[in-house]
Amino acid sequence: MNDATSTAEAALVARLAERLGAAHVVSALTDIEPHLIESRGLYRGRALAVVRPRDVHEVSFVLAQCSEAGLPVVPQGGNTGLVGGGVPHGGVVISLARLNAIRGLDPVNATITVEAGVTLKTIQDAADEADRLFPLSLASEGTCQIGGNLATNAGGTGVLRYGNARDLVLGLEVVLADGRIWNGLKGLRKDNTGYDLKHLFVGSEGTLGIITAAVLKLYPKPKATVTAFLGCEGPQAALQVFERLREGAGDQLTAFEYIPRFGLELVLKHADGVTRPLQGEHAAYALVELSSPRADADLASVIETVLGAAIEEGLVEDATIGASEAQNAALWKLREMLSEVQGREGGSIKHDVSVPVSRVADFIVEASTACEAAMDGIRVCAFGHFGDGNIHFNLTQPVGMEKAAFLAEWERFNRIVHDIVHAYDGSIAAEHGVGLIKRDELKLYKDPVAIEMMLAVKAALDPRDTLNPGKVVALSPEAPAALPGR
Incomplete structure (x- = not known):
C-alpha cells in the first residue's frame, strides 16, 4: 500500500466514522478479528474496518462512499456461512447486526416485515407469539440473521413442505452498489409489473446488492x-x-x-x-x-x-x-x-449437493462406492434432506491418518463427487451457496451461457466490482483464490 492509498483510505474511514459514529466504525485488529474468519475456519481474510450502520440510510451512505473510492464492501450477518462467502479480502466489512427491528406483522396477510439483522430465532418467536409459523429452520438459527439467510437462499429441514428461503420472501429492500435504495417491500403474492427483481438478490451472496429488510410469508401454526x-x-x-x-x-x-x-x-x-x-x-x-x-x-x-x-x-x-x-x-x-460432532473424528471433506429426489438413493450408493475405492478407510457420512434431494455428502478421514494430509485431498474428492452429481443432473451447491470454495467449480459444471448471464448481471449492477468481489463469480482477474487455506 502506498502513502496516497493509505491516506485516501484513512480519509474514507474518517467520513464513515463521522456519519455512523466512531463507536460503529472499528479498525483495531482485536475488534475486527471475529469478522475475518468463517465458522469452519477454512478462510481467513483481512479488512480495513468493520462498520455497523443502524438503518438503510447509513448502509446507503457506506456503499456510496466505498463505491466512489473503489473500495470493496463485504456484508455480514451472523457470519455462520460455510463456503467463504462472508470472508473479506480487503476493504470494509458492513455488519448488519444493528438493523434488528421487526417493522410489522400482518396476521391476515400472513406476513412479517423484518430488517436484515434480525436473527432467525427472533422471527420464529415473533411468529409463534402471533399464532403463526415462520418455517425456515437451521441449526444456526439462534445466531444466523435473516439477511444472510436470504442472501444465501438458505434451506434447512422444512424445505420439503415450505420451500427454500426464496419461496418464503415476498418483498425486499436492497441497497445497490452505488448507494441507491430499491424499495421493493411489498407483501403481494401477485405482482406482474415486470421482472421479479427480488429473485436477483436472493441467493446472490451480497454480490449484487445488500438486503436490508424483507417481507416474509407466515403459515398457520402446527397444532x-x-x-x-x-x-x-x-x-x-x-x-x-x-x-x-x-x-x-x-x-x-x-x-x-x-x-x-x-x-x-x-x-x-x-x-x-x-x-x-x-x-x-x-x-x-x-x-x-x-x-x-x-x-x-x-x-x-x-x-x-x-x-x-x-x-x-x-x-x-x-x-x-x-x-x-x-x-x-x-x-x-x-x-x-x-x-457438529463430525469434527470430533478428525478432518471432514464436505459436499453440499442435490440430485433429483428419484435418484438420491442411487447417488449415495454410487458416490460412496467411488470414494471408498479412492481411499482405504475413508468414512462416508451422507445425510440430509431426502425429500428435496439435498445430501450433505461428507467424508471423514480414515482412522490414524493425519488431518492435514486428508484435507489436502479435498480437490481430488471434489472431482469424484461432483462428477457423479453432474452425471445425475444435479447441483454442486444445494443450500450453503457458492462463496469462494465452489466459485471455480462452477466453471466445470454450470452451463457456460448461464455463467455469461451471471457475469452480465454482476457487471450491470456492480460495474466497479465493489460488492463482495470474487464470490460466486469472479469479475476481476485480481479476485481472491478460491481454494481454502486449510
Missing part, C-alpha cells in the same frame, strides 16, 4: 405433530418409505431426514444427552415428521398405517414414534447434532 425414527436396510429402502409417506400423508409430511449408520454412531459417541433410538443397528435411518394446523388431526394413525405396511414389505426394519414433545425433541436432537 398437532408426530415424529418417528425408522431403521432401514439402506438408502433405497428409505426412499421407498419416503414415497409411501408422501402418498399417505400429503403435505402433512413436513420433514424426512436421512441418517446413515456411521452418522448416528458419531452422534451417540460424541453428543451429550442422547440415547440409541432403536434396538440393534441398521444400515440407514430416517427421521420423519408430520404436522397439521388442526389440533384434532390424527397424525399418529396416518403414520402408523404407512409404517405398518412398510414393515410388512420389509422396507422398515424397526421404528419408534415419539409419545411426547420431549421424546420428539430427543429424536430431533439425533439429527441436529450430526453436523
Whole structure:
C-alpha cells in the first residue's frame, strides 16, 4: 500500500466514522478479528474496518462512499456461512447486526416485515407469539440473521413442505452498489409489473446488492405433530418409505431426514444427552415428521398405517414414534447434532449437493462406492434432506491418518463427487451457496451461457466490482483464490 492509498483510505474511514459514529466504525485488529474468519475456519481474510450502520440510510451512505473510492464492501450477518462467502479480502466489512427491528406483522396477510439483522430465532418467536409459523429452520438459527439467510437462499429441514428461503420472501429492500435504495417491500403474492427483481438478490451472496429488510410469508401454526425414527436396510429402502409417506400423508409430511449408520454412531459417541433410538443397528435411518394446523388431526394413525405396511414389505426394519414433545425433541436432537460432532473424528471433506429426489438413493450408493475405492478407510457420512434431494455428502478421514494430509485431498474428492452429481443432473451447491470454495467449480459444471448471464448481471449492477468481489463469480482477474487455506 502506498502513502496516497493509505491516506485516501484513512480519509474514507474518517467520513464513515463521522456519519455512523466512531463507536460503529472499528479498525483495531482485536475488534475486527471475529469478522475475518468463517465458522469452519477454512478462510481467513483481512479488512480495513468493520462498520455497523443502524438503518438503510447509513448502509446507503457506506456503499456510496466505498463505491466512489473503489473500495470493496463485504456484508455480514451472523457470519455462520460455510463456503467463504462472508470472508473479506480487503476493504470494509458492513455488519448488519444493528438493523434488528421487526417493522410489522400482518396476521391476515400472513406476513412479517423484518430488517436484515434480525436473527432467525427472533422471527420464529415473533411468529409463534402471533399464532403463526415462520418455517425456515437451521441449526444456526439462534445466531444466523435473516439477511444472510436470504442472501444465501438458505434451506434447512422444512424445505420439503415450505420451500427454500426464496419461496418464503415476498418483498425486499436492497441497497445497490452505488448507494441507491430499491424499495421493493411489498407483501403481494401477485405482482406482474415486470421482472421479479427480488429473485436477483436472493441467493446472490451480497454480490449484487445488500438486503436490508424483507417481507416474509407466515403459515398457520402446527397444532398437532408426530415424529418417528425408522431403521432401514439402506438408502433405497428409505426412499421407498419416503414415497409411501408422501402418498399417505400429503403435505402433512413436513420433514424426512436421512441418517446413515456411521452418522448416528458419531452422534451417540460424541453428543451429550442422547440415547440409541432403536434396538440393534441398521444400515440407514430416517427421521420423519408430520404436522397439521388442526389440533384434532390424527397424525399418529396416518403414520402408523404407512409404517405398518412398510414393515410388512420389509422396507422398515424397526421404528419408534415419539409419545411426547420431549421424546420428539430427543429424536430431533439425533439429527441436529450430526453436523457438529463430525469434527470430533478428525478432518471432514464436505459436499453440499442435490440430485433429483428419484435418484438420491442411487447417488449415495454410487458416490460412496467411488470414494471408498479412492481411499482405504475413508468414512462416508451422507445425510440430509431426502425429500428435496439435498445430501450433505461428507467424508471423514480414515482412522490414524493425519488431518492435514486428508484435507489436502479435498480437490481430488471434489472431482469424484461432483462428477457423479453432474452425471445425475444435479447441483454442486444445494443450500450453503457458492462463496469462494465452489466459485471455480462452477466453471466445470454450470452451463457456460448461464455463467455469461451471471457475469452480465454482476457487471450491470456492480460495474466497479465493489460488492463482495470474487464470490460466486469472479469479475476481476485480481479476485481472491478460491481454494481454502486449510
